Amino acid sequence: xxxxxxxxxxxxxxxxxxxxxxxxxxxxxxxxxxxxxxxxxxxxxxxxxxxxxxxxxxxxxxxxxxxxxxxxxxxxxxxxxxxxxxxxxxxxxxxxxxxxxxxxxxxxxxxxxxxxx
Amino acid sequence: xxxxxxxxxxxxxxxxxxxxxxxxxxxxxxxxxxxxxxxxxxxxxxxxxxxxxxxxxxxxxxxxxxxxxxxxxxxxxxxxxxxxxxxxxxxxxxxxxxxxxxxxxxxxxxxx
Numbered sequence: 001x002x003x004x005x006x007x008x009x010x011x012x013x014x015x016x017x018x019x020x021x022x023x024x025x026x027x028x029x030x031x032x033x034x035x036x037x038x039x040x041x042x043x044x045x046x047x048x049x050x051x052x053x054x055x056x057x058x059x060x061x062x063x064x065x066x067x068x069x070x071x072x073x074x075x076x077x078x079x080x081x082x083x084x085x086x087x088x089x090x091x092x093x094x095x096x097x098x099x100x101x102x103x104x105x106x107x108x109x110x111x112x113x114x115x116x117x
Numbered sequence: 118x119x120x121x122x123x124x125x126x127x128x129x130x131x132x133x134x135x136x137x138x139x140x141x142x143x144x145x146x147x148x149x150x151x152x153x154x155x156x157x158x159x160x161x162x163x164x165x166x167x168x169x170x171x172x173x174x175x176x177x178x179x180x181x182x183x184x185x186x187x188x189x190x191x192x193x194x195x196x197x198x199x200x201x202x203x204x205x206x207x208x209x210x211x212x213x214x215x216x217x218x219x220x221x222x223x224x225x226x227x228x229x
Contacts, residue, residue: 004159035217045160045207045220091160103148103173105218107160 002027004094006108013082014116020067021077021111023092029053033095034075035105036064038088045091051075082115089113120144121221123208128226130198137184138193138224140208148172148211149191150218151183155204166191167213198228 003026013019025034034051049061051068058066067076079086089110095103124139142149151163165173169185180202182194195202208221 037220043205043223043225045223047217047219050217093160103150103165103167104162104175105152105160106162109157109159 002094002096002106004092004106004108006090006092006111008111009109010112010114012114012116015084016081018078018080019082019113021079021090021092021113023075023077023108025073025075025092025094025106027073027094027096029096031096034066034068035093035095036066036075036077037091037093038086039091039110040088048090049077079113082113084115084117087113087115119222121208121210121219123206123221123224125224126222128224130226130228132198132200132228134198135194135196136198136226138195138206138208138226140191140193140221142189142208142210142221144210144212144219145189146210146212146219147188148213148216149185149189150209150211151191151193152207152209152220153204154207154223160207163193164191195226200228202226203228 005024032053036048039045049064051059051066063080065078091110092108093105121142148167150165153161164183180196184192205223205225207223209218211218
């Protein structure tokens with residue numbers, strides 16, 4: 001069964017520090033795509049970064065990077081030099097390539113990040 | 118300028134009524150989707166369209182009907198509304214079915 005699990009309900013960090021958010025997934029597919037989105041206080045859902053399962057290099061976009069550990073079915077999001085504006089709910093999501101509904105994104109429940117000044 | 122427009126932003130409806138949620142995207146994408154976000158539940162996939170054709174329907178109820186009058190439009194008609202339908206409905210789009218999906222601002226629906 002396809003499933004995405006984010007075990008951290010909320011995290012609080014000080015501004016300018018580094019934070020890691022965990023995500024584990026379950027899939028039967030050998031190829032799949034992993035995404036991180038954030039939902040701001042206004043409710044807007046913003047795409048952040050993506051990892052394709054066949055790529056060995058961890059994706060990096062700006063101050064977001066991923067820690068992809070395929071044998072552990074884990075895709076952690078790392079935010080460096082956090083800013084107050086990074087306070088949001090962060091969602092991990094997965095899309096399979098081959099079996100099932102290949103257009104469907106499966107989301108975790110999210111991790112609330114609070115960045116303190 | 119917003120690339121994905123959803124109207125209205127907020128919607129209050131009475132049980133048993135019918136409402137249409139509007140979605141327009143100006144990203145030039147070929148695939149569009151609807152998701153629902155309810156309290157304490159993960160974002161839930163509802164439908165996907167590709168080139169104005171329904172590709173996937175994951176809703177159990179026929180009360181939810183997507184409608185695509187133009188390539189960049191995907192509206193959602195909900196009939197016989199129930200309080201359990203109260204949620205935020207997000208429209209999303211992607212270049213093609215395999216690509217990254219981008220979300221609209223959502224329509225928050227409250228059914229009384």
